[in-house]
Amino acid sequence: MTLAMLIFAALTEGIRAVQRSGREGFAFGHGRRPLLQPQHRGGRGGGPRVVRSAAADGQAVAVGPVQTTEAEVKTPAAAGRRSAAVVQTAGGTKESGVKEAPLDLNPPRGTRDFFPDDMRLRNWLFDKWRRASELYGFEEFDAPVLESEDLYIRKAGEEVVGQLYCFADKGGRRVALRPELTPSLARMVLAKRGQLNMPIKWFAIPQCWRYERMTRGRRREHYQWNCDIWGVGEVTAEMELLSCIVRFFESVGIGSDDVGIKVNNRELLREVLHKNGVPDDRFAAVCVLIDKLEKVPLDHLRDDFRALGVEGSQLDSIAASVRADQTVDDVAQLVGEDSQAVKHLRDVFDMADAYGIADWLVFDPSVVRGLAYYTGVVFEGFDRAGELRAICGGGRYDTLLEMFGGEPIPAVGFGFGDAVVVELLKTKGLLPDFADTSVADAVVWPLAGGDETSTVQQAAGRVATRLRQSGLKTDVILENKKSKWVFKHAARVNAGVLVVIGADEVAGNEVTAKRLCDKEQQRVTLDGTHLEDLAAEWAMGEGG
Template identity: 50%
Template sequence: ARCAGAEAEEMRSLDPARAAEAAKAGGIVLEPPSGTRDFYPGEMRQQRWLFDKFRSVAASYGFEEYDAPVLEYEELYKRKAGEEITEQMYNFKDKEGASVTLRPEMTPSLARMVLQLMRAETGAIAATLPLKWFAIPQCWRFETTQRGRKREHYQWNMDIVGVASVVAEVEVLSAVVAFFESVGITSDDVGLKVNSRKVLGAVLTEAGVPDESFAETCVIIDKLDKIGAEAVEKELVDKVGLSAEVGHRIVQATGAASLEEFASLAGVGESEEVAELRRLFELAADYGIGDWLQFDASVVRGLAYYTGVVFEGFDKAGVLRAICGGGRYDKLLSLYGSKKEVPCVGFGFGDCVIIELLKEKKVLPELPAAVEYVVAAYNQDMMGKAMRVARLLRQAGKCVDVFPDAARKVKKAFKYADRVGAGRIAFVAPDEWESGLVRIKDLRGFDKDTPDELKQQDVPLGELANVDRFFPGSRLGAGGGAAAQAPTQ
C-alpha cells in the first residue's frame, strides 16, 4: 500500500499531455510537481525517525539547532557567481519587486545569521566561539532528478564557526561516522573521501595558475566523475587558460592512490598543506574513525567557497551518488562583508540518498503507528464513558485512539486495534463501569501461551494513570505501544 513504509520511492514525472488532459476534463493533477514528494504517514514516520537520529547525534556533539527562512534574497547566492547552483535556483520577483529564491542550500543563510552577530566596527562576533550549530532545512534546486536526488530535499547541516585547526574537521567527520553507526551502516558499506583544496592550491601555484582562477579550477575538477578526464583537461585549457601540459599533469595527479603519491606527482613534497592533511588522518586514527577515511585527490566539491579540507561520503558498492559532503570555508563571511576572516567547517547530508542507502542495506526500519491504546465502547450509550477513559489515558501520557463504532461485536474492535497497531485495547462496558472498572487487554506484550489472567485486567478508573503496573512482565513496559509481534486474542 502507498501509505505502508515501503511506498514507491521514485516520484513519477508528470507527462504534460496528461496534465493538459486533466485540466481540460476539469479535474486536478494528482501527482506532486516533478522532483518533489508526498509523505504518507508511513513515510513520515521514517522521516521523523531519520531526523531524530540527526538531532541525537548533533546534540551528543554539543551542537545547537537553528533555522532560517526557506525564502532568501537571490543576491545571497549570486555572490558566488559562476556556480552551477545559481543556475538551479527557484528564483522569482515577489509582489514588492524583490528578487528572491527558495534556498538551494543552507550555508549562506548560516553566514548571514553569523554576520548579524558581528560588531560592524571590529568584525568581532558577539557570541562565545566556537559556534556549533546544526539544522535540517528543506532545500530546492531545479536539477535533473534521479535515484537519491530530488528537486526538493531536506539536508542535515552541522557547522563549526571559529576553529582554525583540523580538529574541527575531525569532529564533524566523527559526527558523520556516529550517525552511520547509529543506523546500522558500517565502514564496509560507506567511506569518506578526504582531500584538501589547500594542497591542490599549492599544486596550482606551482603550475603557475593565478589565484583568481583557483575556485573555477576546483569546480571543473569536481566534474571528473561526470564528464571524464579528457573533458576536464579541455575545460581547464579553454576556461582557465592552462596549457595542455599543465592541465594533463593536474588531472593525472588527482588519480594518485595516496597522499604521498599525490604530493610526489604534483611536486609539492612535504609542504605545510600536505602536513596539515596528514595531521587530520592521524587525529582521525586516534579518534577511532580512521578506517572510514581515505585520501582522494579528485574530491574538491563543487561549491566555490571551500578553502581547505573537503570530504565526501560515498557508497562503496557504487550503487548510489555521493551521500554527504562538506569541508572548510574560511573566506565565506568576508565574501559577504565581514571585516575579518572567520574559520568555518561544515557538511550537508541529504535525506533522499541516505533513505535509499538504508533500503539498499535493508536497515531502514518499518515503523508501526504510534497508537498505544484503542478504547472501545460496548454500545452507543457507553460512548461518552469511553471518551472519558480515553481522556484519562491521554492525561497519563498514552497515545489513544477511540474506536468510532459501538463494539458489541468484539471482533470488529480487535480488527481495528490490529490495523492501527495498538498495543492494548480497553473495553468500556456497563457491568465493569458500574463497578468503576475498565477491562483492558494487552495485545502484544505477552507470548500467545500466556494465561488470560495476565493479559487481561479490570483496572479501576482511578488507577488508569498507573495502568502499566497491572501488566507485570509485559514487553510493552511503560510505553504500551505497538510491538512487532502479532496481537494475541
C-alpha cells in the same frame, strides 16, 4: 390570445432574434425559460457555447454558432480549464458542458509525499542525526526556507546558481528557496557576531531545494543534516566533524568496508594549478571541471578546459596530479613539503588514528567540492561499491563572511542528504522494520446505541483523557463500529489493550479491559489508578 399562444410567440421571436444576429443570444435548456448567454471569453477569442440542461435527460443544447479558435485547441493552458460557458439554471445551480482536465495527483517532479510509514522512517533517520550531533556537543538551529536570492548568488558556484528555485515575490523582491543552509548560517552569524561566544557548534536538518537532474538518491528537494563549527582554525574542528559522521554511520550499521571518506585540501589544488600556470582568477572555474572528472572522462571535458585557457600538456599534467591513486607524498613532491596545505592534510591523517577513524579516510586530490567558498580541507563520503553518488560532503570556508561584507571567521562544516543515505541503507538491507510500531498503547471503545450513545461517548472521552494524562498513547473509536472492525483496527495500530465501556460499565463506574495478545479481560473500577496501572502493564506486554 391564450397563454399557450403567448408562450409560443415569445419562443418563436427569441429564435428569430438569434438567427438575425448571427451570434450567440439566448441559450435554452429543455423545459426552461430562455437565459441570457453572454459572449464567452474562455481564452483568446470565443469558445464553444455548450450549455448543459438541468433536465433529467442530461443532454446539452447549443444555440448560435460554435467558435473554437485554433489557439484554444492547441494551447496547453486552455486544455486545463473550462472552455464552455457556465450558465445559471432556473434552479440556481451553475453547470457546464465541458469538464476540467483531471487533477494530477502526483507531487511535483523531484519532490515527495510523506505518508505515515514514510514519516516513521524520516523521524528515525532524523533521530539518529540528532543523537550523533548531541554526542559531539552541537546545538540545533534553523533558518527560513525562503531567502534573498542575492545570498546565494554572492558566494555559490555557477552550478548552484543555475539550479536555484528563484522568483520575484509580490513586493517585487528577488527570493529563492534555499539550495543549502550554509549561506543562511553565515548571515545569522554575521547578524549576531558580537553576541555569539566563539567557538560555536551548531547543527540543523533543513529542507533544501535544487532544480537539478535527478538520479538515484538525488532529488530536487531533500532534507540535509548540517553540522558546522565556527571560530576554530585548527584541523581539530575537521576531526570532530569527520568523527561525528563516522559515529552516525556506525549507529545505523554501516562500516568502513561499505563507506569511505575522501579527503583533500583545496589550497593544495590551488598550488598544483599555480605550478601548471593557471591564474588565480580561473581557479574556481577550473575546480568545477576537476570536480566532474570522477564522473566524466577527461576527453569529454577538454573543450571546457580549453575555454578557460587550460589545454594540451598543461591539462594532462593537472589531470595526472589529481588522479585518485596519488598519495600525499606524491603531491608534496610537486608543491613542496613546506606547503601549509600538505601540513594540514598530514595532520588530519595523523589525528585519524587518535579518533579511531583511520580506516574510513582516503586521500583523493581530485575532490574539490562544487561550491566556490571552500578554502581548505574538503571531504566527501562515498559508496565503496560505486553504486551511489557522494553520500555527504563538506569542508572549510574561512572567508565566507567576507563575501557578505564582514570580517572573516574560520569555519568548517558538512551537509548529509537524506535521500542518498536511505538508498544506501536499502541496498545494505539496513532499513528498520516498522511493522511492529505501536501507534497506540490503548484503544477505547464506546459500546452503545440509541439514547445511551451520548452518555457512553462522554464516559469514553473521560477514560481516554485519564489514560493520556498517564502517558499512554490512546486511540478512541469515534463511530459506531462492529467488533470485527474494532479488533482489526486495534491490531493495525499495535495496541496492547482494548478498553470497552458500555451502558453497564457507565452505571457501575468501571470499564472492561481486554489484553489483546491473549484476549484476557478484567472488569476494572474507575476509582483510583487501577485502570491506568493495568493498561500500562498490558500495553508493555507484561502481566501475562
